Amino acid sequence: MNAIGEGWFSEISEMWPGQAASLKVKSVLHKEKSNFQDIIVFESETYGKVLVLDGVIQLTERDEFAYQEMITHVPLCSHPNPKRVCLIGGGDGGVIREVMRHECVEEIYMCEIDERVLEVSKAFFPKVSEKLINNPKLKLFHCDGAEFLKREQFKSGFFDVIIVDCSDPVGPAESLFGRDFYESAQAALNQGGVLCAQAESMWLHLDIIADMAAFISEINFKNVEYSYTMIPTYPSGSIGFFVCRKGDDKSCSSQPRVLSEEASNNVTYYTPQIHCASFVLPKFAHKAIYKHL
Amino acid sequence: MNAIGEGWFSEISEMWPGQAASLKVKSVLHKEKSNFQDIIVFESETYGKVLVLDGVIQLTERDEFAYQEMITHVPLCSHPNPKRVCLIGGGDGGVIREVMRHECVEEIYMCEIDERVLEVSKAFFPKVSEKLINNPKLKLFHCDGAEFLKREQFKSGFFDVIIVDCSDPVGPAESLFGRDFYESAQAALNQGGVLCAQAESMWLHLDIIADMAAFISEINFKNVEYSYTMIPTYPSGSIGFFVCRKGDDKSCSSQPRVLSEEASNNVTYYTPQIHCASFVLPKFAHKAIYKHL
Numbered sequence: 405m406n407a408i409g410e411g412w413f414s415e416i417s418e419m420w421p422g423q424a425a426s427l428k429v430k431s432v433l434h435k436e437k438s439n440f441q442d443i444i445v446f447e448s449e450t451y452g453k454v455l456v457l458d459g460v461i462q463l464t465e466r467d468e469f470a471y472q473e474m475i476t477h478v479p480l481c482s483h484p485n486p487k488r489v490c491l492i493g494g495g496d497g498g499v500i501r502e503v504m505r506h507e508c509v510e511e512i513y514m515c516e517i518d519e520r521v522l523e524v525s526k527a528f529f530p531k532v533s534e535k536l537i538n539n540p541k542l543k544l545f546h547c548d549g550a551e552f553l554k555r556e557q558f559k560s561g562f563f564d565v566i567i568v569d570c571s572d573p574v575g576p577a578e579s580l581f582g583r584d585f586y587e588s589a590q591a592a593l594n595q596g597g598v599l600c601a602q603a604e605s606m607w608l609h610l611d612i613i614a615d616m617a618a619f620i621s622e623i624n625f626k627n628v629e630y631s632y633t634m635i636p637t638y639p640s641g642s643i644g645f646f647v648c649r650k651g652d653d654k655s656c657s658s659q660p661r662v663l664s665e666e667a668s669n670n671v672t673y674y675t676p677q678i679h680c681a682s683f684v685l686p687k688f689a690h691k692a693i694y695k696h697l
Numbered sequence: 698m699n700a701i702g703e704g705w706f707s708e709i710s711e712m713w714p715g716q717a718a719s720l721k722v723k724s725v726l727h728k729e730k731s732n733f734q735d736i737i738v739f740e741s742e743t744y745g746k747v748l749v750l751d752g753v754i755q756l757t758e759r760d761e762f763a764y765q766e767m768i769t770h771v772p773l774c775s776h777p778n779p780k781r782v783c784l785i786g787g788g789d790g791g792v793i794r795e796v797m798r799h800e801c802v803e804e805i806y807m808c809e810i811d812e813r814v815l816e817v818s819k820a821f822f823p824k825v826s827e828k829l830i831n832n833p834k835l836k837l838f839h840c841d842g843a844e845f846l847k848r849e850q851f852k853s854g855f856f857d858v859i860i861v862d863c864s865d866p867v868g869p870a871e872s873l874f875g876r877d878f879y880e881s882a883q884a885a886l887n888q889g890g891v892l893c894a895q896a897e898s899m900w901l902h903l904d905i906i907a908d909m910a911a912f913i914s915e916i917n918f919k920n921v922e923y924s925y926t927m928i929p930t931y932p933s934g935s936i937g938f939f940v941c942r943k944g945d946d947k948s949c950s951s952q953p954r955v956l957s958e959e960a961s962n963n964v965t966y967y968t969p970q971i972h973c974a975s976f977v978l979p980k981f982a983h984k985a986i987y988k989h990l
Contacts, residue, residue: 414719421721422743423929426707428715450715467900470979607760607929634927634935634979636716636900641934642927673979684974686763686927686966 413446413454415461419572420608420639425461427451427637433528438520440576445528451637453528455496457521458575463496464637468532472498473674474633474682475645479565479600480506481663481679482647482656486564487511490592492549492580493602494569495521497533500542503567504535505667513563515545515552517576550579550588558592561650566593568601573612581612583619586648590623595651599625606632606689607640617696620646626653630693631682633673647683657683706739706747708754712865713901713932718754720744720930726821731813733869738821744930746821748789750814751868757930761791761825766967767926767975768938769795772858772893773802774956774972775940775949779857780804783885785842785873786895787862788814790826793835796860797828798960806856808838808845810869843872843881851885854943859886861894866905874905876912879941883916888944892918899925899982900933910989913939919946923986924975926966940976950976 414426428449436443444456452465463471476499480486487510491499495516503512516522522544525533536542545552549568566589570577579585580601589599603613613630620628625648632644647656660679663671685693707719721742729736737749745758756764769792773779780803784792788809796805809815815837818826829835838845842861859882863870872878873894882892896906906923913921918941925937940949953972956964978986 412717422741423721424705424719426717426719428717448715607927634900636933640929642929672981675980675983677977678979681974681977684970686971687968688965690968 413448413456415459415639417460419574423639425637425639427454427461427464434524436520436524438518440518443520443524445524455525455529457571460572461637462571463498463529463532465529465531467636468498469672470633470635471638471643472502472532473671474631475499475567475569475600475602476502477663477671477674478631478645478656478660478679478682479567479598479647480509481660481676482598482649483564483596484661488563489513490553490563490566491515492552492566492568492570493517493577494567496525496529497522497536499567499569500535500539501532504539504541505663505670507664510541511543512541513543513545515547515549517546517548519546548579550585553585553588553592560591561594561597562592564594564597566597566599568599570602572604581616583623586620586623590625590648590650593650597650598656599646599648599650601646603630603644603646605638605640605643606685606693607642610689610692613644614692614696616646617693620648621696625650627655628697629656629683630685630689631657632685633682706741706749708752708932710753712867716932718930718932720747720754720757727817729813729817731811733811736813736817738817748818748822750864753865754930755864756789756791756822756825758822758824760929762965763926763928764931764936765791765795765825766964767924768792768860768862768893768895770956770964770967771924771938771949771953771972771975772860772891772940773799774953774969775891775942776857776889777954781856782806783846783856783859784808785845785859785861785863786810786870787860789818789822790815790829792860792862793828793832794825797832797834798956798963800957803834804836805834806836806838808840808842810839810841812839841872843878846878846881846885853884854887854890855885857887857890859890859892861892863895865897874909876916879913879916883918883941883943886943890943891949892939892941892943894939896923896937896939898931898933898936899978899986900935903982903985906937907985907989909939910986913941914989918943920948921990922949922976923978924950925978926975
């Protein structure tokens with residue numbers, strides 16, 4: 405078992421010891437070492453093109469919609485009228501594509517530490533990255549997301565929605581999983597604003613998620629919840645998000661704003677019903693996460 | 698990549714081409730060829746003991762609860778007072794364990810084609826198979842499940858709930874995925890009775906599921922729905938069930954009967970809330986399955 409051997413890519417990591425998901429490789433299209441991480445793109449036998457960062461699958465053409473739609477539409481539809489959105493990470497552009505389905509959004513500040521991820525996505529994943537190009541609403545920054553959110557400009561509530569689409573807490577995204585980051589994010593949100601941050605798998609990292617729930621509950625969010633999506637090519641087949649609202653305690657799990665007809669026609673996973681259902685957790689996960697909330 | 702090599706077990710199959718889930722093997726505990734299939738039990742590094750039939754993971758000690766609880770409590774809690782239950786397959790005994798949490802159940806007819814699966818489960822998975830032993834409510838049969846349900850005794854409504862806990866449609870379970878089987882199951886249910894049958898993954902076999910929905914909709918069930926559970930060690934991380942009610946069109950997706958306090962305390966995945974949420978499908982799956990229903 406090695407990263408790419410005998411025609412298969414295997415995702416082996418200390419973050420999920422004893423298990424590995426593998427995809428059959430048709431051809432390796434690109435390999436590079438950026439300033440921040442190893443980047444691989446390969447054409448798989450049955451999942452289309454695949455983007456791998458530091459040995460971990462970030463997206464496949466076959467199932468990327470599940471993650472991109474849920475991490476975007478759950479927070480955006482939890483806000484009555486999001487105008488200013490911040491995206492931390494998300495260099496592949498999939499979240500930007502989904503944010504752009506909300507016509508009310510006027511400005512998107514995107515901070516992706518690794519410029520090379522955008523370039524690779526533009527080169528190999530045109531359908532994912534399409535809204536990274538010629539997008540007058542997009543303001544692009546390449547720096548550490550945790551530092552970015554601390555800027556004076558944002559400090560007293562600037563964004564309606566903040567989305568944190570990052571990789572795992574080992575590597576360049578580490579700073580995005582700590583209390584300090586959540587405090588900056590809280591400060592940078594308007595009253596009623598919503599933070600949605602990638603928060604690992606309840607099947608693998610319930611201890612990390614519960615620890616995060618504990619410190620998030622001490623920050624001045626009025627409502628903190630956990631939502632998830634199925635996604636076959638992420639470890640253990642699903643991934644979750646903290647969804648936190650500042651300023652009022654209205655739950656994000658019910659009565660979402662409805663997507664426009666055009667947007668509804670163009671999504672593959674998201675519906676208002678799945679929005680609500682995504683907050684309903686298996687008993688073991690609910691118990692571990694909500695004991696702090 | 699081979700079934701057990703270099704310390705890993707890899708699940709490779711034509712049913713999910715181009716992908717494979719692997720678990721690290723501590724030691725192989727048992728290997729045999731029964732009259733029906735290859736049976737392997739191994740101790741894994743991080744998922745406890747694992748049961749493999751014909752190269753496909755049937756259960757791991759770490760996540761078996763998700764499947765066993767959902768395939769059992771969703772139909773049983775959809776029935777106001779289930780007294781007579783039929784289980785087709787389920788040789789490991791996990792479903793029987795869950796059925797026994799419902800004190801109202803008086804008789805369980807279990808038909809498992811391969812007696813060896815029970816024996817292997819009793820030997821290696823005592824916590825899964827505990828209710829296979831000294832269980833006065835259990836009536837055990839070893840024959841083809843499709844033939845079993847056609848018995849004269851059952852033909853005009855005999856069971857309150859029928860659960861089909863089978864392996865994939867390639868191998869001994871093939872006959873359990875056809876129209877003929879669903880017709881026999883329909884006949885063997887009382888008015889208001891509920892069938893819950895394993896029905897593959899929406900991420901891998903939506904075409905098979907949609908075809909099944911088409912023929913099930915032509916049979917005289919009054920209500921047909923599709924529910925799912927996450928389960929990390931099944932291909933693509935989730936598996937679904939057809940949940941069909943005979944005799945009245947009351948949906949199984951709302952207002953489930955509540956488990957006893959003792960049962961509620963002893964389950965790990967199932968709650969009334971997850972019961973309802975399990976019927977809410979991502980848009981692409983809903984569209985494909987319900988176009989026939």
